[in-house]
Amino acid sequence: MISPADLLHPTPAGLYCPPGDFYIDPVRAVDRAVITHGHADHARAGHGSVLATPETIAIMASRYGEDFTGTRQPLKYNDDVSHRGVQISFAPAGHVLGSAQVVVQHQGLTIVCTGDYKRREDPTCPPFEIVPCHIFISEATFGLPVFQHPHTRDEIAKLLVSVERNPDRAHLVGAYSLGKAQRIIALLRLMGYDAPIYIHGAMQKLCDLYKEFGVELGELKPATIREKGRAGGDKQDFAGKIIVCPPSAMNDKWSQRFPSPVSCFASGWMRVRQRAKQRGVELPLIISDHADWEELTTTIREVNPEELWVTHGREEALVRWAELEGLRAKPLSLVGYEDENE
Template identity: 55%
Template sequence: MTAPAPDSWVTPCPPDQGGGLWVAPGGFHIDPTRPVGRAVITHGHSDHARPGHAHVLATPGTLAIMQARLGEGAGLHRQPLAYRQPIRIGEVTVTLVPAGHVLGSAQVVLDWRGSRVVISGDYKRRPDPTCEPFEPVPCDAFVTEATFGLPVFRHPPVEGEIAKVLHALSLFPERTIVIGCYALGKCQRLITELRRAGYDHPLYLHGAHLPLCELYRGQGVELGELRPATATDGAAMRGGIVLAPPSAMADKWLRRLVDPLPAYASGWMRVRARARQHGVELPLIVSDHADWDELCQTVRDVAPGELWVTHGSEEALVHWAGTQGVKARPLHLVGFGEEE
């Protein structure tokens, strides 16, 4: 019997019907943008993990993050599924494998009647001490993000970006380096990379970052000594490093620090105009998403029969795939891309 075409059973869902992707023979959505009866969630960022679903299936790490961020909105019934443990939902076998994006992040592997579709969620290919690395899974259709899906985006080694921070500390010991970064994933990765580079002094955190750092610790990620920046005198943080949400960088909260040196950790810091727009003196190109080369390499590794591209620079990756003989199309899913 011929296996069914991937697009005959996995389809984009209109926002007014729940959004995300609809898996018809399983009767569930993947990363729906509105409350639905049954949802499979790839990871805990707010553009993928929305509140109000009746049944939620995700990794234990993602469910812990959703509980911490959404409380009762994390789902009426929450079902943890460990990596690489297949489960049957309706007629579909569902397996979660690591995506390497943040703690608990997963690709969703779907098998039905000999047809396999893999939904990547968000992912990266660089080593990250805070989460399990991405695992390529060959499939008939691969649904990939393309946040940095343009050839201009080639992320440098993270070790060099961390070295910039430590060099700035030695050059300006009288200043306080303040790094804008997302509370989930980026903050904890920066901390572990600073520790790995030998920085063993206390790190100061904006109050918005502390709860998730404690959650990471509870999941076995070692972060060293962390102190609340809001409870510490500004002068005491001189010559130190503070991590804060990007939104706090333009807030009056920053004024209490002594001669702050604003930094920002993001793949978008490759674009100088963005750094200037945010008033960043020290742009750090540190991303939790695959860059252009890694997106292309992932397509080669997965070797899909079809490539479906969503949220990001879809057309560029679709065009490249076509030059490689891979049938590809954009999905134009709505509601993804802004993580916080």
């Protein structure tokens, strides 16, 4: 059997597979890239060819333009392709629309690279699937025991209660434009909120794309205030309404146009009070698209690999945990993936 490090190993450009001559989520432009999902730190423009799920390819085209890569190779979940004797397939990762774990098989060795993943409810994408493997490469964004995300629906309920109690204020929900925003909207719908939801201009394209892929988002309206020569609502029309915007817009002047906005930030980082305070968040919503400590450790136990490799995030603690479990583990120390706004 081929040794694991010969099948996949870290390089400055990203995780590289020598026999297949491809990179997974490379951080620089390469000839052949396999992309786990559409977030900017994983999916970059300018590769010679991109192998990804059809959804991820559509997301990349929408964000970077149609010429984001030389050749597109869409591959559906659970289909597979062979390249130079290396078999590649995708399994759902439950992270965002189109997100996939990459399953690499060669000479009897199976390595699963999760990309980013979670195990919680998400109406916008199929749930994470367990794929048995020899080597399991797990992300570790929230790889510390302090990160125990509460029930997602309880957090959405917190938002709904606050909206009801503050009919004179606009609720500004900061959420990643890809994935988190649509997930929040879809969950609000599932929990019976049927008023129009207002979205920041930067989210329009991706929300449209989600709808094309059949994700139910209900009535969305642009969060625009009527100004000279521009259509939109009056400032007071936004009182008691939910507005979804990118996290960066929350502390921007943009937010000042709404009536005494309640700043809400939907993120796993909100678990830590001081993080919320530092960002000036009034209503933290602990909703994450990454696995928390419990999900990480449960998943690793369920997959039950021979060896665990840990990448981007707090690798040290997860490696320590594996050691206590009697599981061989090492950090991969890949650079270039960050998720401050998760």
